[in-house]
Amino acid sequence: MPIKNENTLPCIEINPAGTATRSVIWLHGLGADGNDFVPLVPELNLPSNANMRFIFPHAPVIPVTLNNGFEMRAWYDIYGISLTAKIDHPGIKQSIVSIEQLIARETDRGIPVNAIYLAGFSQGAAIALMTGLSHAQPLAGIIALSGYLPSADGLHQRSGAPSLQTPIFLAHGTKDPIVPYALGELTRDMLLKAGYIVEWHSYPMQHSVCAQEVEDISLWLQKTINY
Structure with a gap:
């Protein structure tokens, strides 16, 4: 179901059979759109009492x-x-604002901040990380697939940051020709050094998502859900 108003990005939304009690905002990669990860929802095979709403912005x-x-x-x-490489700081900041608006919309709909996940692939993973790490309150979690941290500015100053309580699922393909595996490892190392809770996974794949990764995401989500 397309969701859009004048203050938020256009989105595709998939609601659970029952009342949603938690939300996942999932960001696509460069050149794709919100439809890209919609087929992933049934593949996660989450229990019905997860009551997760999935939001896929464009x-x-x-x-x-x-x-x-x-x-x-x-x-x-x-x-x-x-x-x-030069970093588009203004563009990153604008996207963070846009995702913060989606988070705020979810809280207005009754979803607590600590029940909201940010997820993303590639460039979407970068924005999921940048938004989640700078958010004023801990989120339920961050899922960053085949991505990287475009800027480490301020990471070393986050010793008391609320986001230190936010668990992070970080995954990368060892044969990735688009976002080099070394960037994924560097992102992992920077986050761990800064004190973040990181679960790291690597897979023998290129710039993509594999079945084992989907299974691992599902297990991690179920582990982090506070029923």
Whole structure:
């Protein structure tokens, strides 16, 4: 069901059979849209009492420098995938604001902040991390797949940050040619060094999602749910 108002991104929403008591806001990767991970919901095979609402927002369409300025759905501009590449800080900040609006909408609908998950793939994983780590209250969890932390600014200053209580599921393919595996490892190491709760998984795959990963996400979600 498409969901949109003047203050939030357009979204696809999948509600549980019963009343939703927790929400997952899932961010797609560069050039995709909210439909990309909708088929994942039944594959997670979550118990009915999880009562999870899944929200899949569509990123805005913008020119992407890495793709010769071609316009596509993106959470921020990308100049390159490397440790030294320029970072689109304004674009990242705008996407964080947009996701914060979706979080606020969920709390207005009766979902507690500590029952809201942020998830994402690739560039969506980057925004899920950046939003979750800077959020004023602990979230239920962050799922970051085949992504990276575009900026480590302030991580070393987060010793008392509320987000330190937010569990993080971090996963990456060892053969990823798009977001190098080393960036996933670096992200893991930075988060662990800063004191975050990280469950790390690696898989012999490229820039994709595999069946074992889906199973591991399901197990992690069920482990982190406070029934």
